[in-house]
Amino acid sequence: MSLQSDLTLAxxxxxxxxxxxxxxxxxxxxxxIDEKRPGDFVSQADHGSEALLRDRLIQPGDGWLGEETDQLDSNRRWIVDPLDGTTNFLRGIEHWAVSVALEQDGRLVLGVVHDPLKSQTFSAIDGGPLLLNGQPVTQPPVPEFHNCLFGTGLPFGDMxxxxxxxxxxxxxxxxxxxxRRMGAAALDLAYVAAGRxxxxxxxxxxxxxxAAGLVLLRAAGCRTEGWTQDAPPERTGTVITARDPHFDRFAKLLRQTA
Incomplete structure (x- = not known):
């Protein structure tokens, strides 16, 4: 199966x-609604979405890593968040998404982040380009650093x-x-990739x-690193990303607290 066919499927x-x-x-x-830990919720919506995705995506020999179901190991696996932004969803805040990525031989090669409420689907395969609803994305000009708008996620509870x-x-x-702290990391990364x-x-x-967001970012030419250059986000879960030419200054600011 080609990556383009995988993208169509995803x-x-x-x-x-x-x-x-x-x-x-x-x-x-x-x-x-169940609470997995303080401030971390799950509902039938999450479970139903993941069951649907698992049924639609997995082909013979495929692996799986989802938020709500058991892991299946393989050198080709789907990495899925069936509802990124569950708290927003449950509170009626219109910022949540479905996130689907494909990893082959330890490398992320495909990403889809779909925002159903806004009918916006960000997607890419390894090598680009970044697509929005199937069309290449033209990024806006990069502002001066003092005019840049950044996104983050805030820790909560007992973190x-x-x-x-x-x-x-x-x-x-x-x-x-x-x-901005908008509460759905997959969409936040897609917004960086698109220049929002x-x-x-x-x-x-x-x-x-x-996972899906990292594919989108790289397709758009954004730099992505972990808290150190030799600790990739795929391995650590910690991500720093920015549009050039501001990545170095942005990363330096953050790493002063390391």
Missing amino acids: TSAAHQAGDLLIRHWNDRARLI PHIPDHAQDLCRVLPTSAGV LDGFWERRLRPWDI
């Missing part, structure tokens, strides 16, 4: 999962790195046009949070 599956989620969204008051992130904000906020945000950082994310 996009179709993400759209089908999005349709299912829209039905739950319109009746979300009836959802039964141990709250003080570190507070220090990050103290360094980034005075030098930029602001920071100029950079993003977050610590200790899970593979399904960032």
